[in-house]
Amino acid sequence: MASIKLQHVAKHFGTKVAISDVDLDVNDGEFLVLLGPSGCGKSTLLRMLAGLETVSSGEIHLNDRRVDQLPPSARDMAFVFQSYALYPHMSVRRNIAFPLIMRQFKWWFHIPLIGGWAKRRIERSPEVADLVEKTARTLSLTEMLDRYPRTLSGGQRQRVALGRAMVRQPEVFLMDEPLSNLDAKLRTAMRAEITRLHQRVGGTFVYVTHDQVEAMTMGTRIALMRDGVVQQFGTPREIYTSPANTYVARFIGTPPMNLIEGRVEGGMIKLGEASLPMPHGLAAAAHAAGEPILLGIRPNALTLGAAGAPGQLAGQVSLAGQVSLVEHVGAESVVAVKLSHASTAHDEEGAVPGEIMITTQGYSDLEPGDQVSVVADLSEAVLFSRATGERLRAGLALAA
Numbered sequence: 342m343a344s345i346k347l348q349h350v351a352k353h354f355g356t357k358v359a360i361s362d363v364d365l366d367v368n369d370g371e372f373l374v375l376l377g378p379s380g381c382g383k384s385t386l387l388r389m390l391a392g393l394e395t396v397s398s399g400e401i402h403l404n405d406r407r408v409d410q411l412p413p414s415a416r417d418m419a420f421v422f423q424s425y426a427l428y429p430h431m432s433v434r435r436n437i438a439f440p441l442i443m444r445q446f447k448w449w450f451h452i453p454l455i456g457g458w459a460k461r462r463i464e465r466s467p468e469v470a471d472l473v474e475k476t477a478r479t480l481s482l483t484e485m486l487d488r489y490p491r492t493l494s495g496g497q498r499q500r501v502a503l504g505r506a507m508v509r510q511p512e513v514f515l516m517d518e519p520l521s522n523l524d525a526k527l528r529t530a531m532r533a534e535i536t537r538l539h540q541r542v543g544g545t546f547v548y549v550t551h552d553q554v555e556a557m558t559m560g561t562r563i564a565l566m567r568d569g570v571v572q573q574f575g576t577p578r579e580i581y582t583s584p585a586n587t588y589v590a591r592f593i594g595t596p597p598m599n600l601i602e603g604r605v606e607g608g609m610i611k612l613g614e615a616s617l618p619m620p621h622g623l624a625a626a627a628h629a630a631g632e633p634i635l636l637g638i639r640p641n642a643l644t645l646g647a648a649g650a651p652g653q654l655a656g657q658v659s660l661a662g663q664v665s666l667v668e669h670v671g672a673e674s675v676v677a678v679k680l681s682h683a684s685t686a687h688d689e690e691g692a693v694p695g696e697i698m699i700t701t702q703g704y705s706d707l708e709p710g711d712q713v714s715v716v717a718d719l720s721e722a723v724l725f726s727r728a729t730g731e732r733l734r735a736g737l738a739l740a741a
């Protein structure tokens with residue numbers, strides 16, 4: 342049983358603020374993913390949890406115990422590194438048993454022969470041997486117990502690293518990009534394996550990744566970070582359907598959410614020449630007439646019709662545009678359309694202003710240059726303030 346609470350946790354390296362005032366409440370048995378781009382501070386946060394890095398300020402609690410001043414060994418957390426960190430001169434069996442052997446460490450373990458004899462004795466003791474065998478079975482490593490790490494594939498080495506963490510039966514598993522050295526296919530397989538492991542073994546997992554697909558598929562909750570600040574902390578579904586700001590909206594989803602520039606006028610949203618009703622629940626925000634907003638809409642909430650097709654069904658609006666790119670990705674096609682009368686907010690390099698992305702099922706016959714009308718289903722659309730980038734919620738006025 343392990344819940345984790347971070348209160349106002351900050352970390353400075355000299356003048357560099359790596360983590361600034363992070364508050365997180367992680368329930369027992371959760372799979373928390375720390376997600377964000379390179380340099381956002383996710384590894385630093387994980388290392389502070391593990392005790393491998395000190396906190397500059399704030400508190401970390403494991404259950405009701407404050408642990409931020411305790412050494413790593415007193416925290417009951419097992420760390421799995423990106424690099425596996427296996428001992429190359431030890432068999433798989435010894436690598437997995439190692440934490441249990443070190444639990445019984447005596448100074449004379451360092452004496453040649455005597456130390457080796459003592460370690461072998463612990464390794465062969467029924468409790469340790471049983472636990473190692475059981476762990477190896479869970480991870481399908483039984484056949485490999487007497488092999489050495491250099492003879493294993495990347496995925497097998499990763500499983501040994503997981504085994505070494507599991508054998509301690511810790512309350513918390515901390516994992517720093519454990520799959521990043523694997524090829525795409527193995528990553529997908531190991532992703533499912535770690536999720537199953539979490540379901541079977543229980544315990545609280547904290548997992549660092551920059552890969553949104555890993556975060557969305559594995560996490561019970563995600564803390565999406567940027568420059569040391571948590572942008573949103575929520576379930577994958579909340580983060581996908583209700584991004585807290587345009588940064589989150591752009592980070593999650595492939596292709597990401599379209600952000601179309603508009604204005605609020607007379608209780609309606611004006612996008613170029615089109616006028617559409619405020620999305621459900623946001624009417625209260627409409628009184629700040631004339632305010633610039635961004636309409637956030639996922640590529641799969643847009644459909645394509647022939648140019649000039651009638652647009653305004655209930656709750657829908659159509660925008661004219663021209664196809665600029667079509668990508669076929671198996672079961673669906675991704676179509677980029679340059680809007681004729683509306684602009685979009687992009688920050689990715691190389692993105693064309695005014696372009697939106699639409700996903701369609703199957704193989705699209707459209708070609709670059711085709712004139713189309715884009716029909717938007719606004720039932721799941723969200724609005725952001727263009728001034729602050731924050732999502733507008735019902736009852737909140739737009740930023741002045």
Ligand SMILES: Nc1ncnc2c1ncn2[C@@H]1O[C@H](COP(=O)(O)OP(=O)(O)OP(=O)(O)O)[C@@H](O)[C@H]1O
Nearest residue numbers: 354357359377378379380381382383384385386551
């Ligand atoms: N020991 C250190 N001394 C100085 N700066 C550091 C140190 N460790 C980390 N940083 C800085 O703190 C920031 C956060 O680093 P961190 O490694 O936590 O990021 P990250 O999100 O895990 O990135 P990555 O995915 O690339 O590992 C970075 O700007 C990094 O340069």
